[in-house]
Amino acid sequence: MAHRSIRQFTPEKLTDAEIHTLVDAAQHAATSTFSQQASIISVTDPAKLATLGDITGHHWLERAGHYFVFVADQYRNQQLAPQNATTTANLHSLDKLLAGIFDATIMTQTVVTAGESLGLGSTIMGSILNDVPRLIDLLDLPELTFPVLGLAIGHPAEQPEHKPRLPQDLMHFTNGYQTITPTDPSLVAYNQLIKVYYQQRTTNQREETFSHHIATELSRDPQQRAGILTGLQQQGWLQG
Ligand SMILES: Cc1cc2nc3c(=O)[nH]c(=O)nc-3n(C[C@H](O)[C@H](O)[C@H](O)COP(=O)(O)O)c2cc1C
Structure with a gap:
């Protein structure tokens, strides 16, 4: 009930242990048909963060303690499943696209909640979709993946009203x-x-x-x- 989006952060970066815990929490979320069809990309390269700032119009994300992009991902399952015409067609279906989007979205909110339990604040960003082709290129996303949401997270330097x-x-x-x-x-x-x-x-x-x-x-x-x-x-x- 205490949730609010945080857009101003102290300069403190998240530790590797904090990042590991947040990803661990994301992995413990429910996942459709136990297919684990989402991946998380941590963006740490300042040049890539600046491009994300351009795409979203939110250059303040460059000052966050960490930045995640949550990706719907059927590519990994394509790589590890035995290939035949049926599996390939299924992986390209709307159903599997939605499953990837569900998993990535649930992971995002799980990280928001886990972060808040650790005293961190965050803002979910749908605005990464302002320029999808550029984002796909920026993150080297292969086929059967799709970027769903970004998340700027860190130590809050503001306390906005609920x-x-x-x-x-x-x-x-x-x-x-x-x-x-x-x-x-x-x-x-x-x-x-x-x-x-x-x-x-x-x-x-x-x-x-x-x-x-x-x-x-x-x-x-x-x-x-x-x-x-x-x-x-x-x-x-x-x-x-
Ligand atoms: C799917 C989704 C996409 C969002 N995208 C953005 C965004 O691109 N930029 C931003 O500043 N906030 C974004 N938000 C945060 C919302 O603006 C925010 O949750 C809403 O205004 C309610 O405020 P609160 O989270 O502080 O309660 C997004 C939230 C969600 C759930």
Whole structure:
């Protein structure tokens, strides 16, 4: 419940022991069909970190204590499984792509939680997908792999306020889906809560309700990440 994303870090780098523990935690997460179809790339080369800063627009990641990229990975299983037409077709399927994305995503959150239990803070980065072809090239990713999320992690140098989440009646339903209308009293109250949060938080104050925030997000150009589909196809997925 104490989670918040951390974007400012002390200069202290993570130790090898801390990195080992975080990867160990990631490996203990559940994995679809026990296929262990995700890999983790630690990025330590300053030039590569600078490129990640360019891709994400988050140059502050270069000052994190460590940087991980979580990768959906069916390539390792392709290498170790006996090859035949069926296994090859299966590895290229949407099902196996999703399994890799599930495993990589669950690993990411596991590292976030494990890090927080050690007093570390982090920010998950979907913005590594702003330029998928460049990222694939940067990390030498072979076919049947795909970069899912980045994670900047380190010793926190800020204590941001907790961002209030939706009231549970707007997101936890019983026995079936319940549609929310814009005038739902719970939503109106939540919009007011978020407005006060943005007005009062210590950094980057602004006037914004949750509904307005969502409208802004939806107005972004979907072409901005057009490289995702190209990248998936380049890596051997969604070609049919
Ligand atoms: C899949 C995913 C992708 C995200 N990508 C980014 C990102 O690229 N840059 C960033 O600054 N934060 C990113 N975040 C962090 C969210 O902005 C953050 O979790 C959200 O605003 C809620 O704030 P909190 O984590 O402090 O509670 C991402 C979070 C998730 C789950």
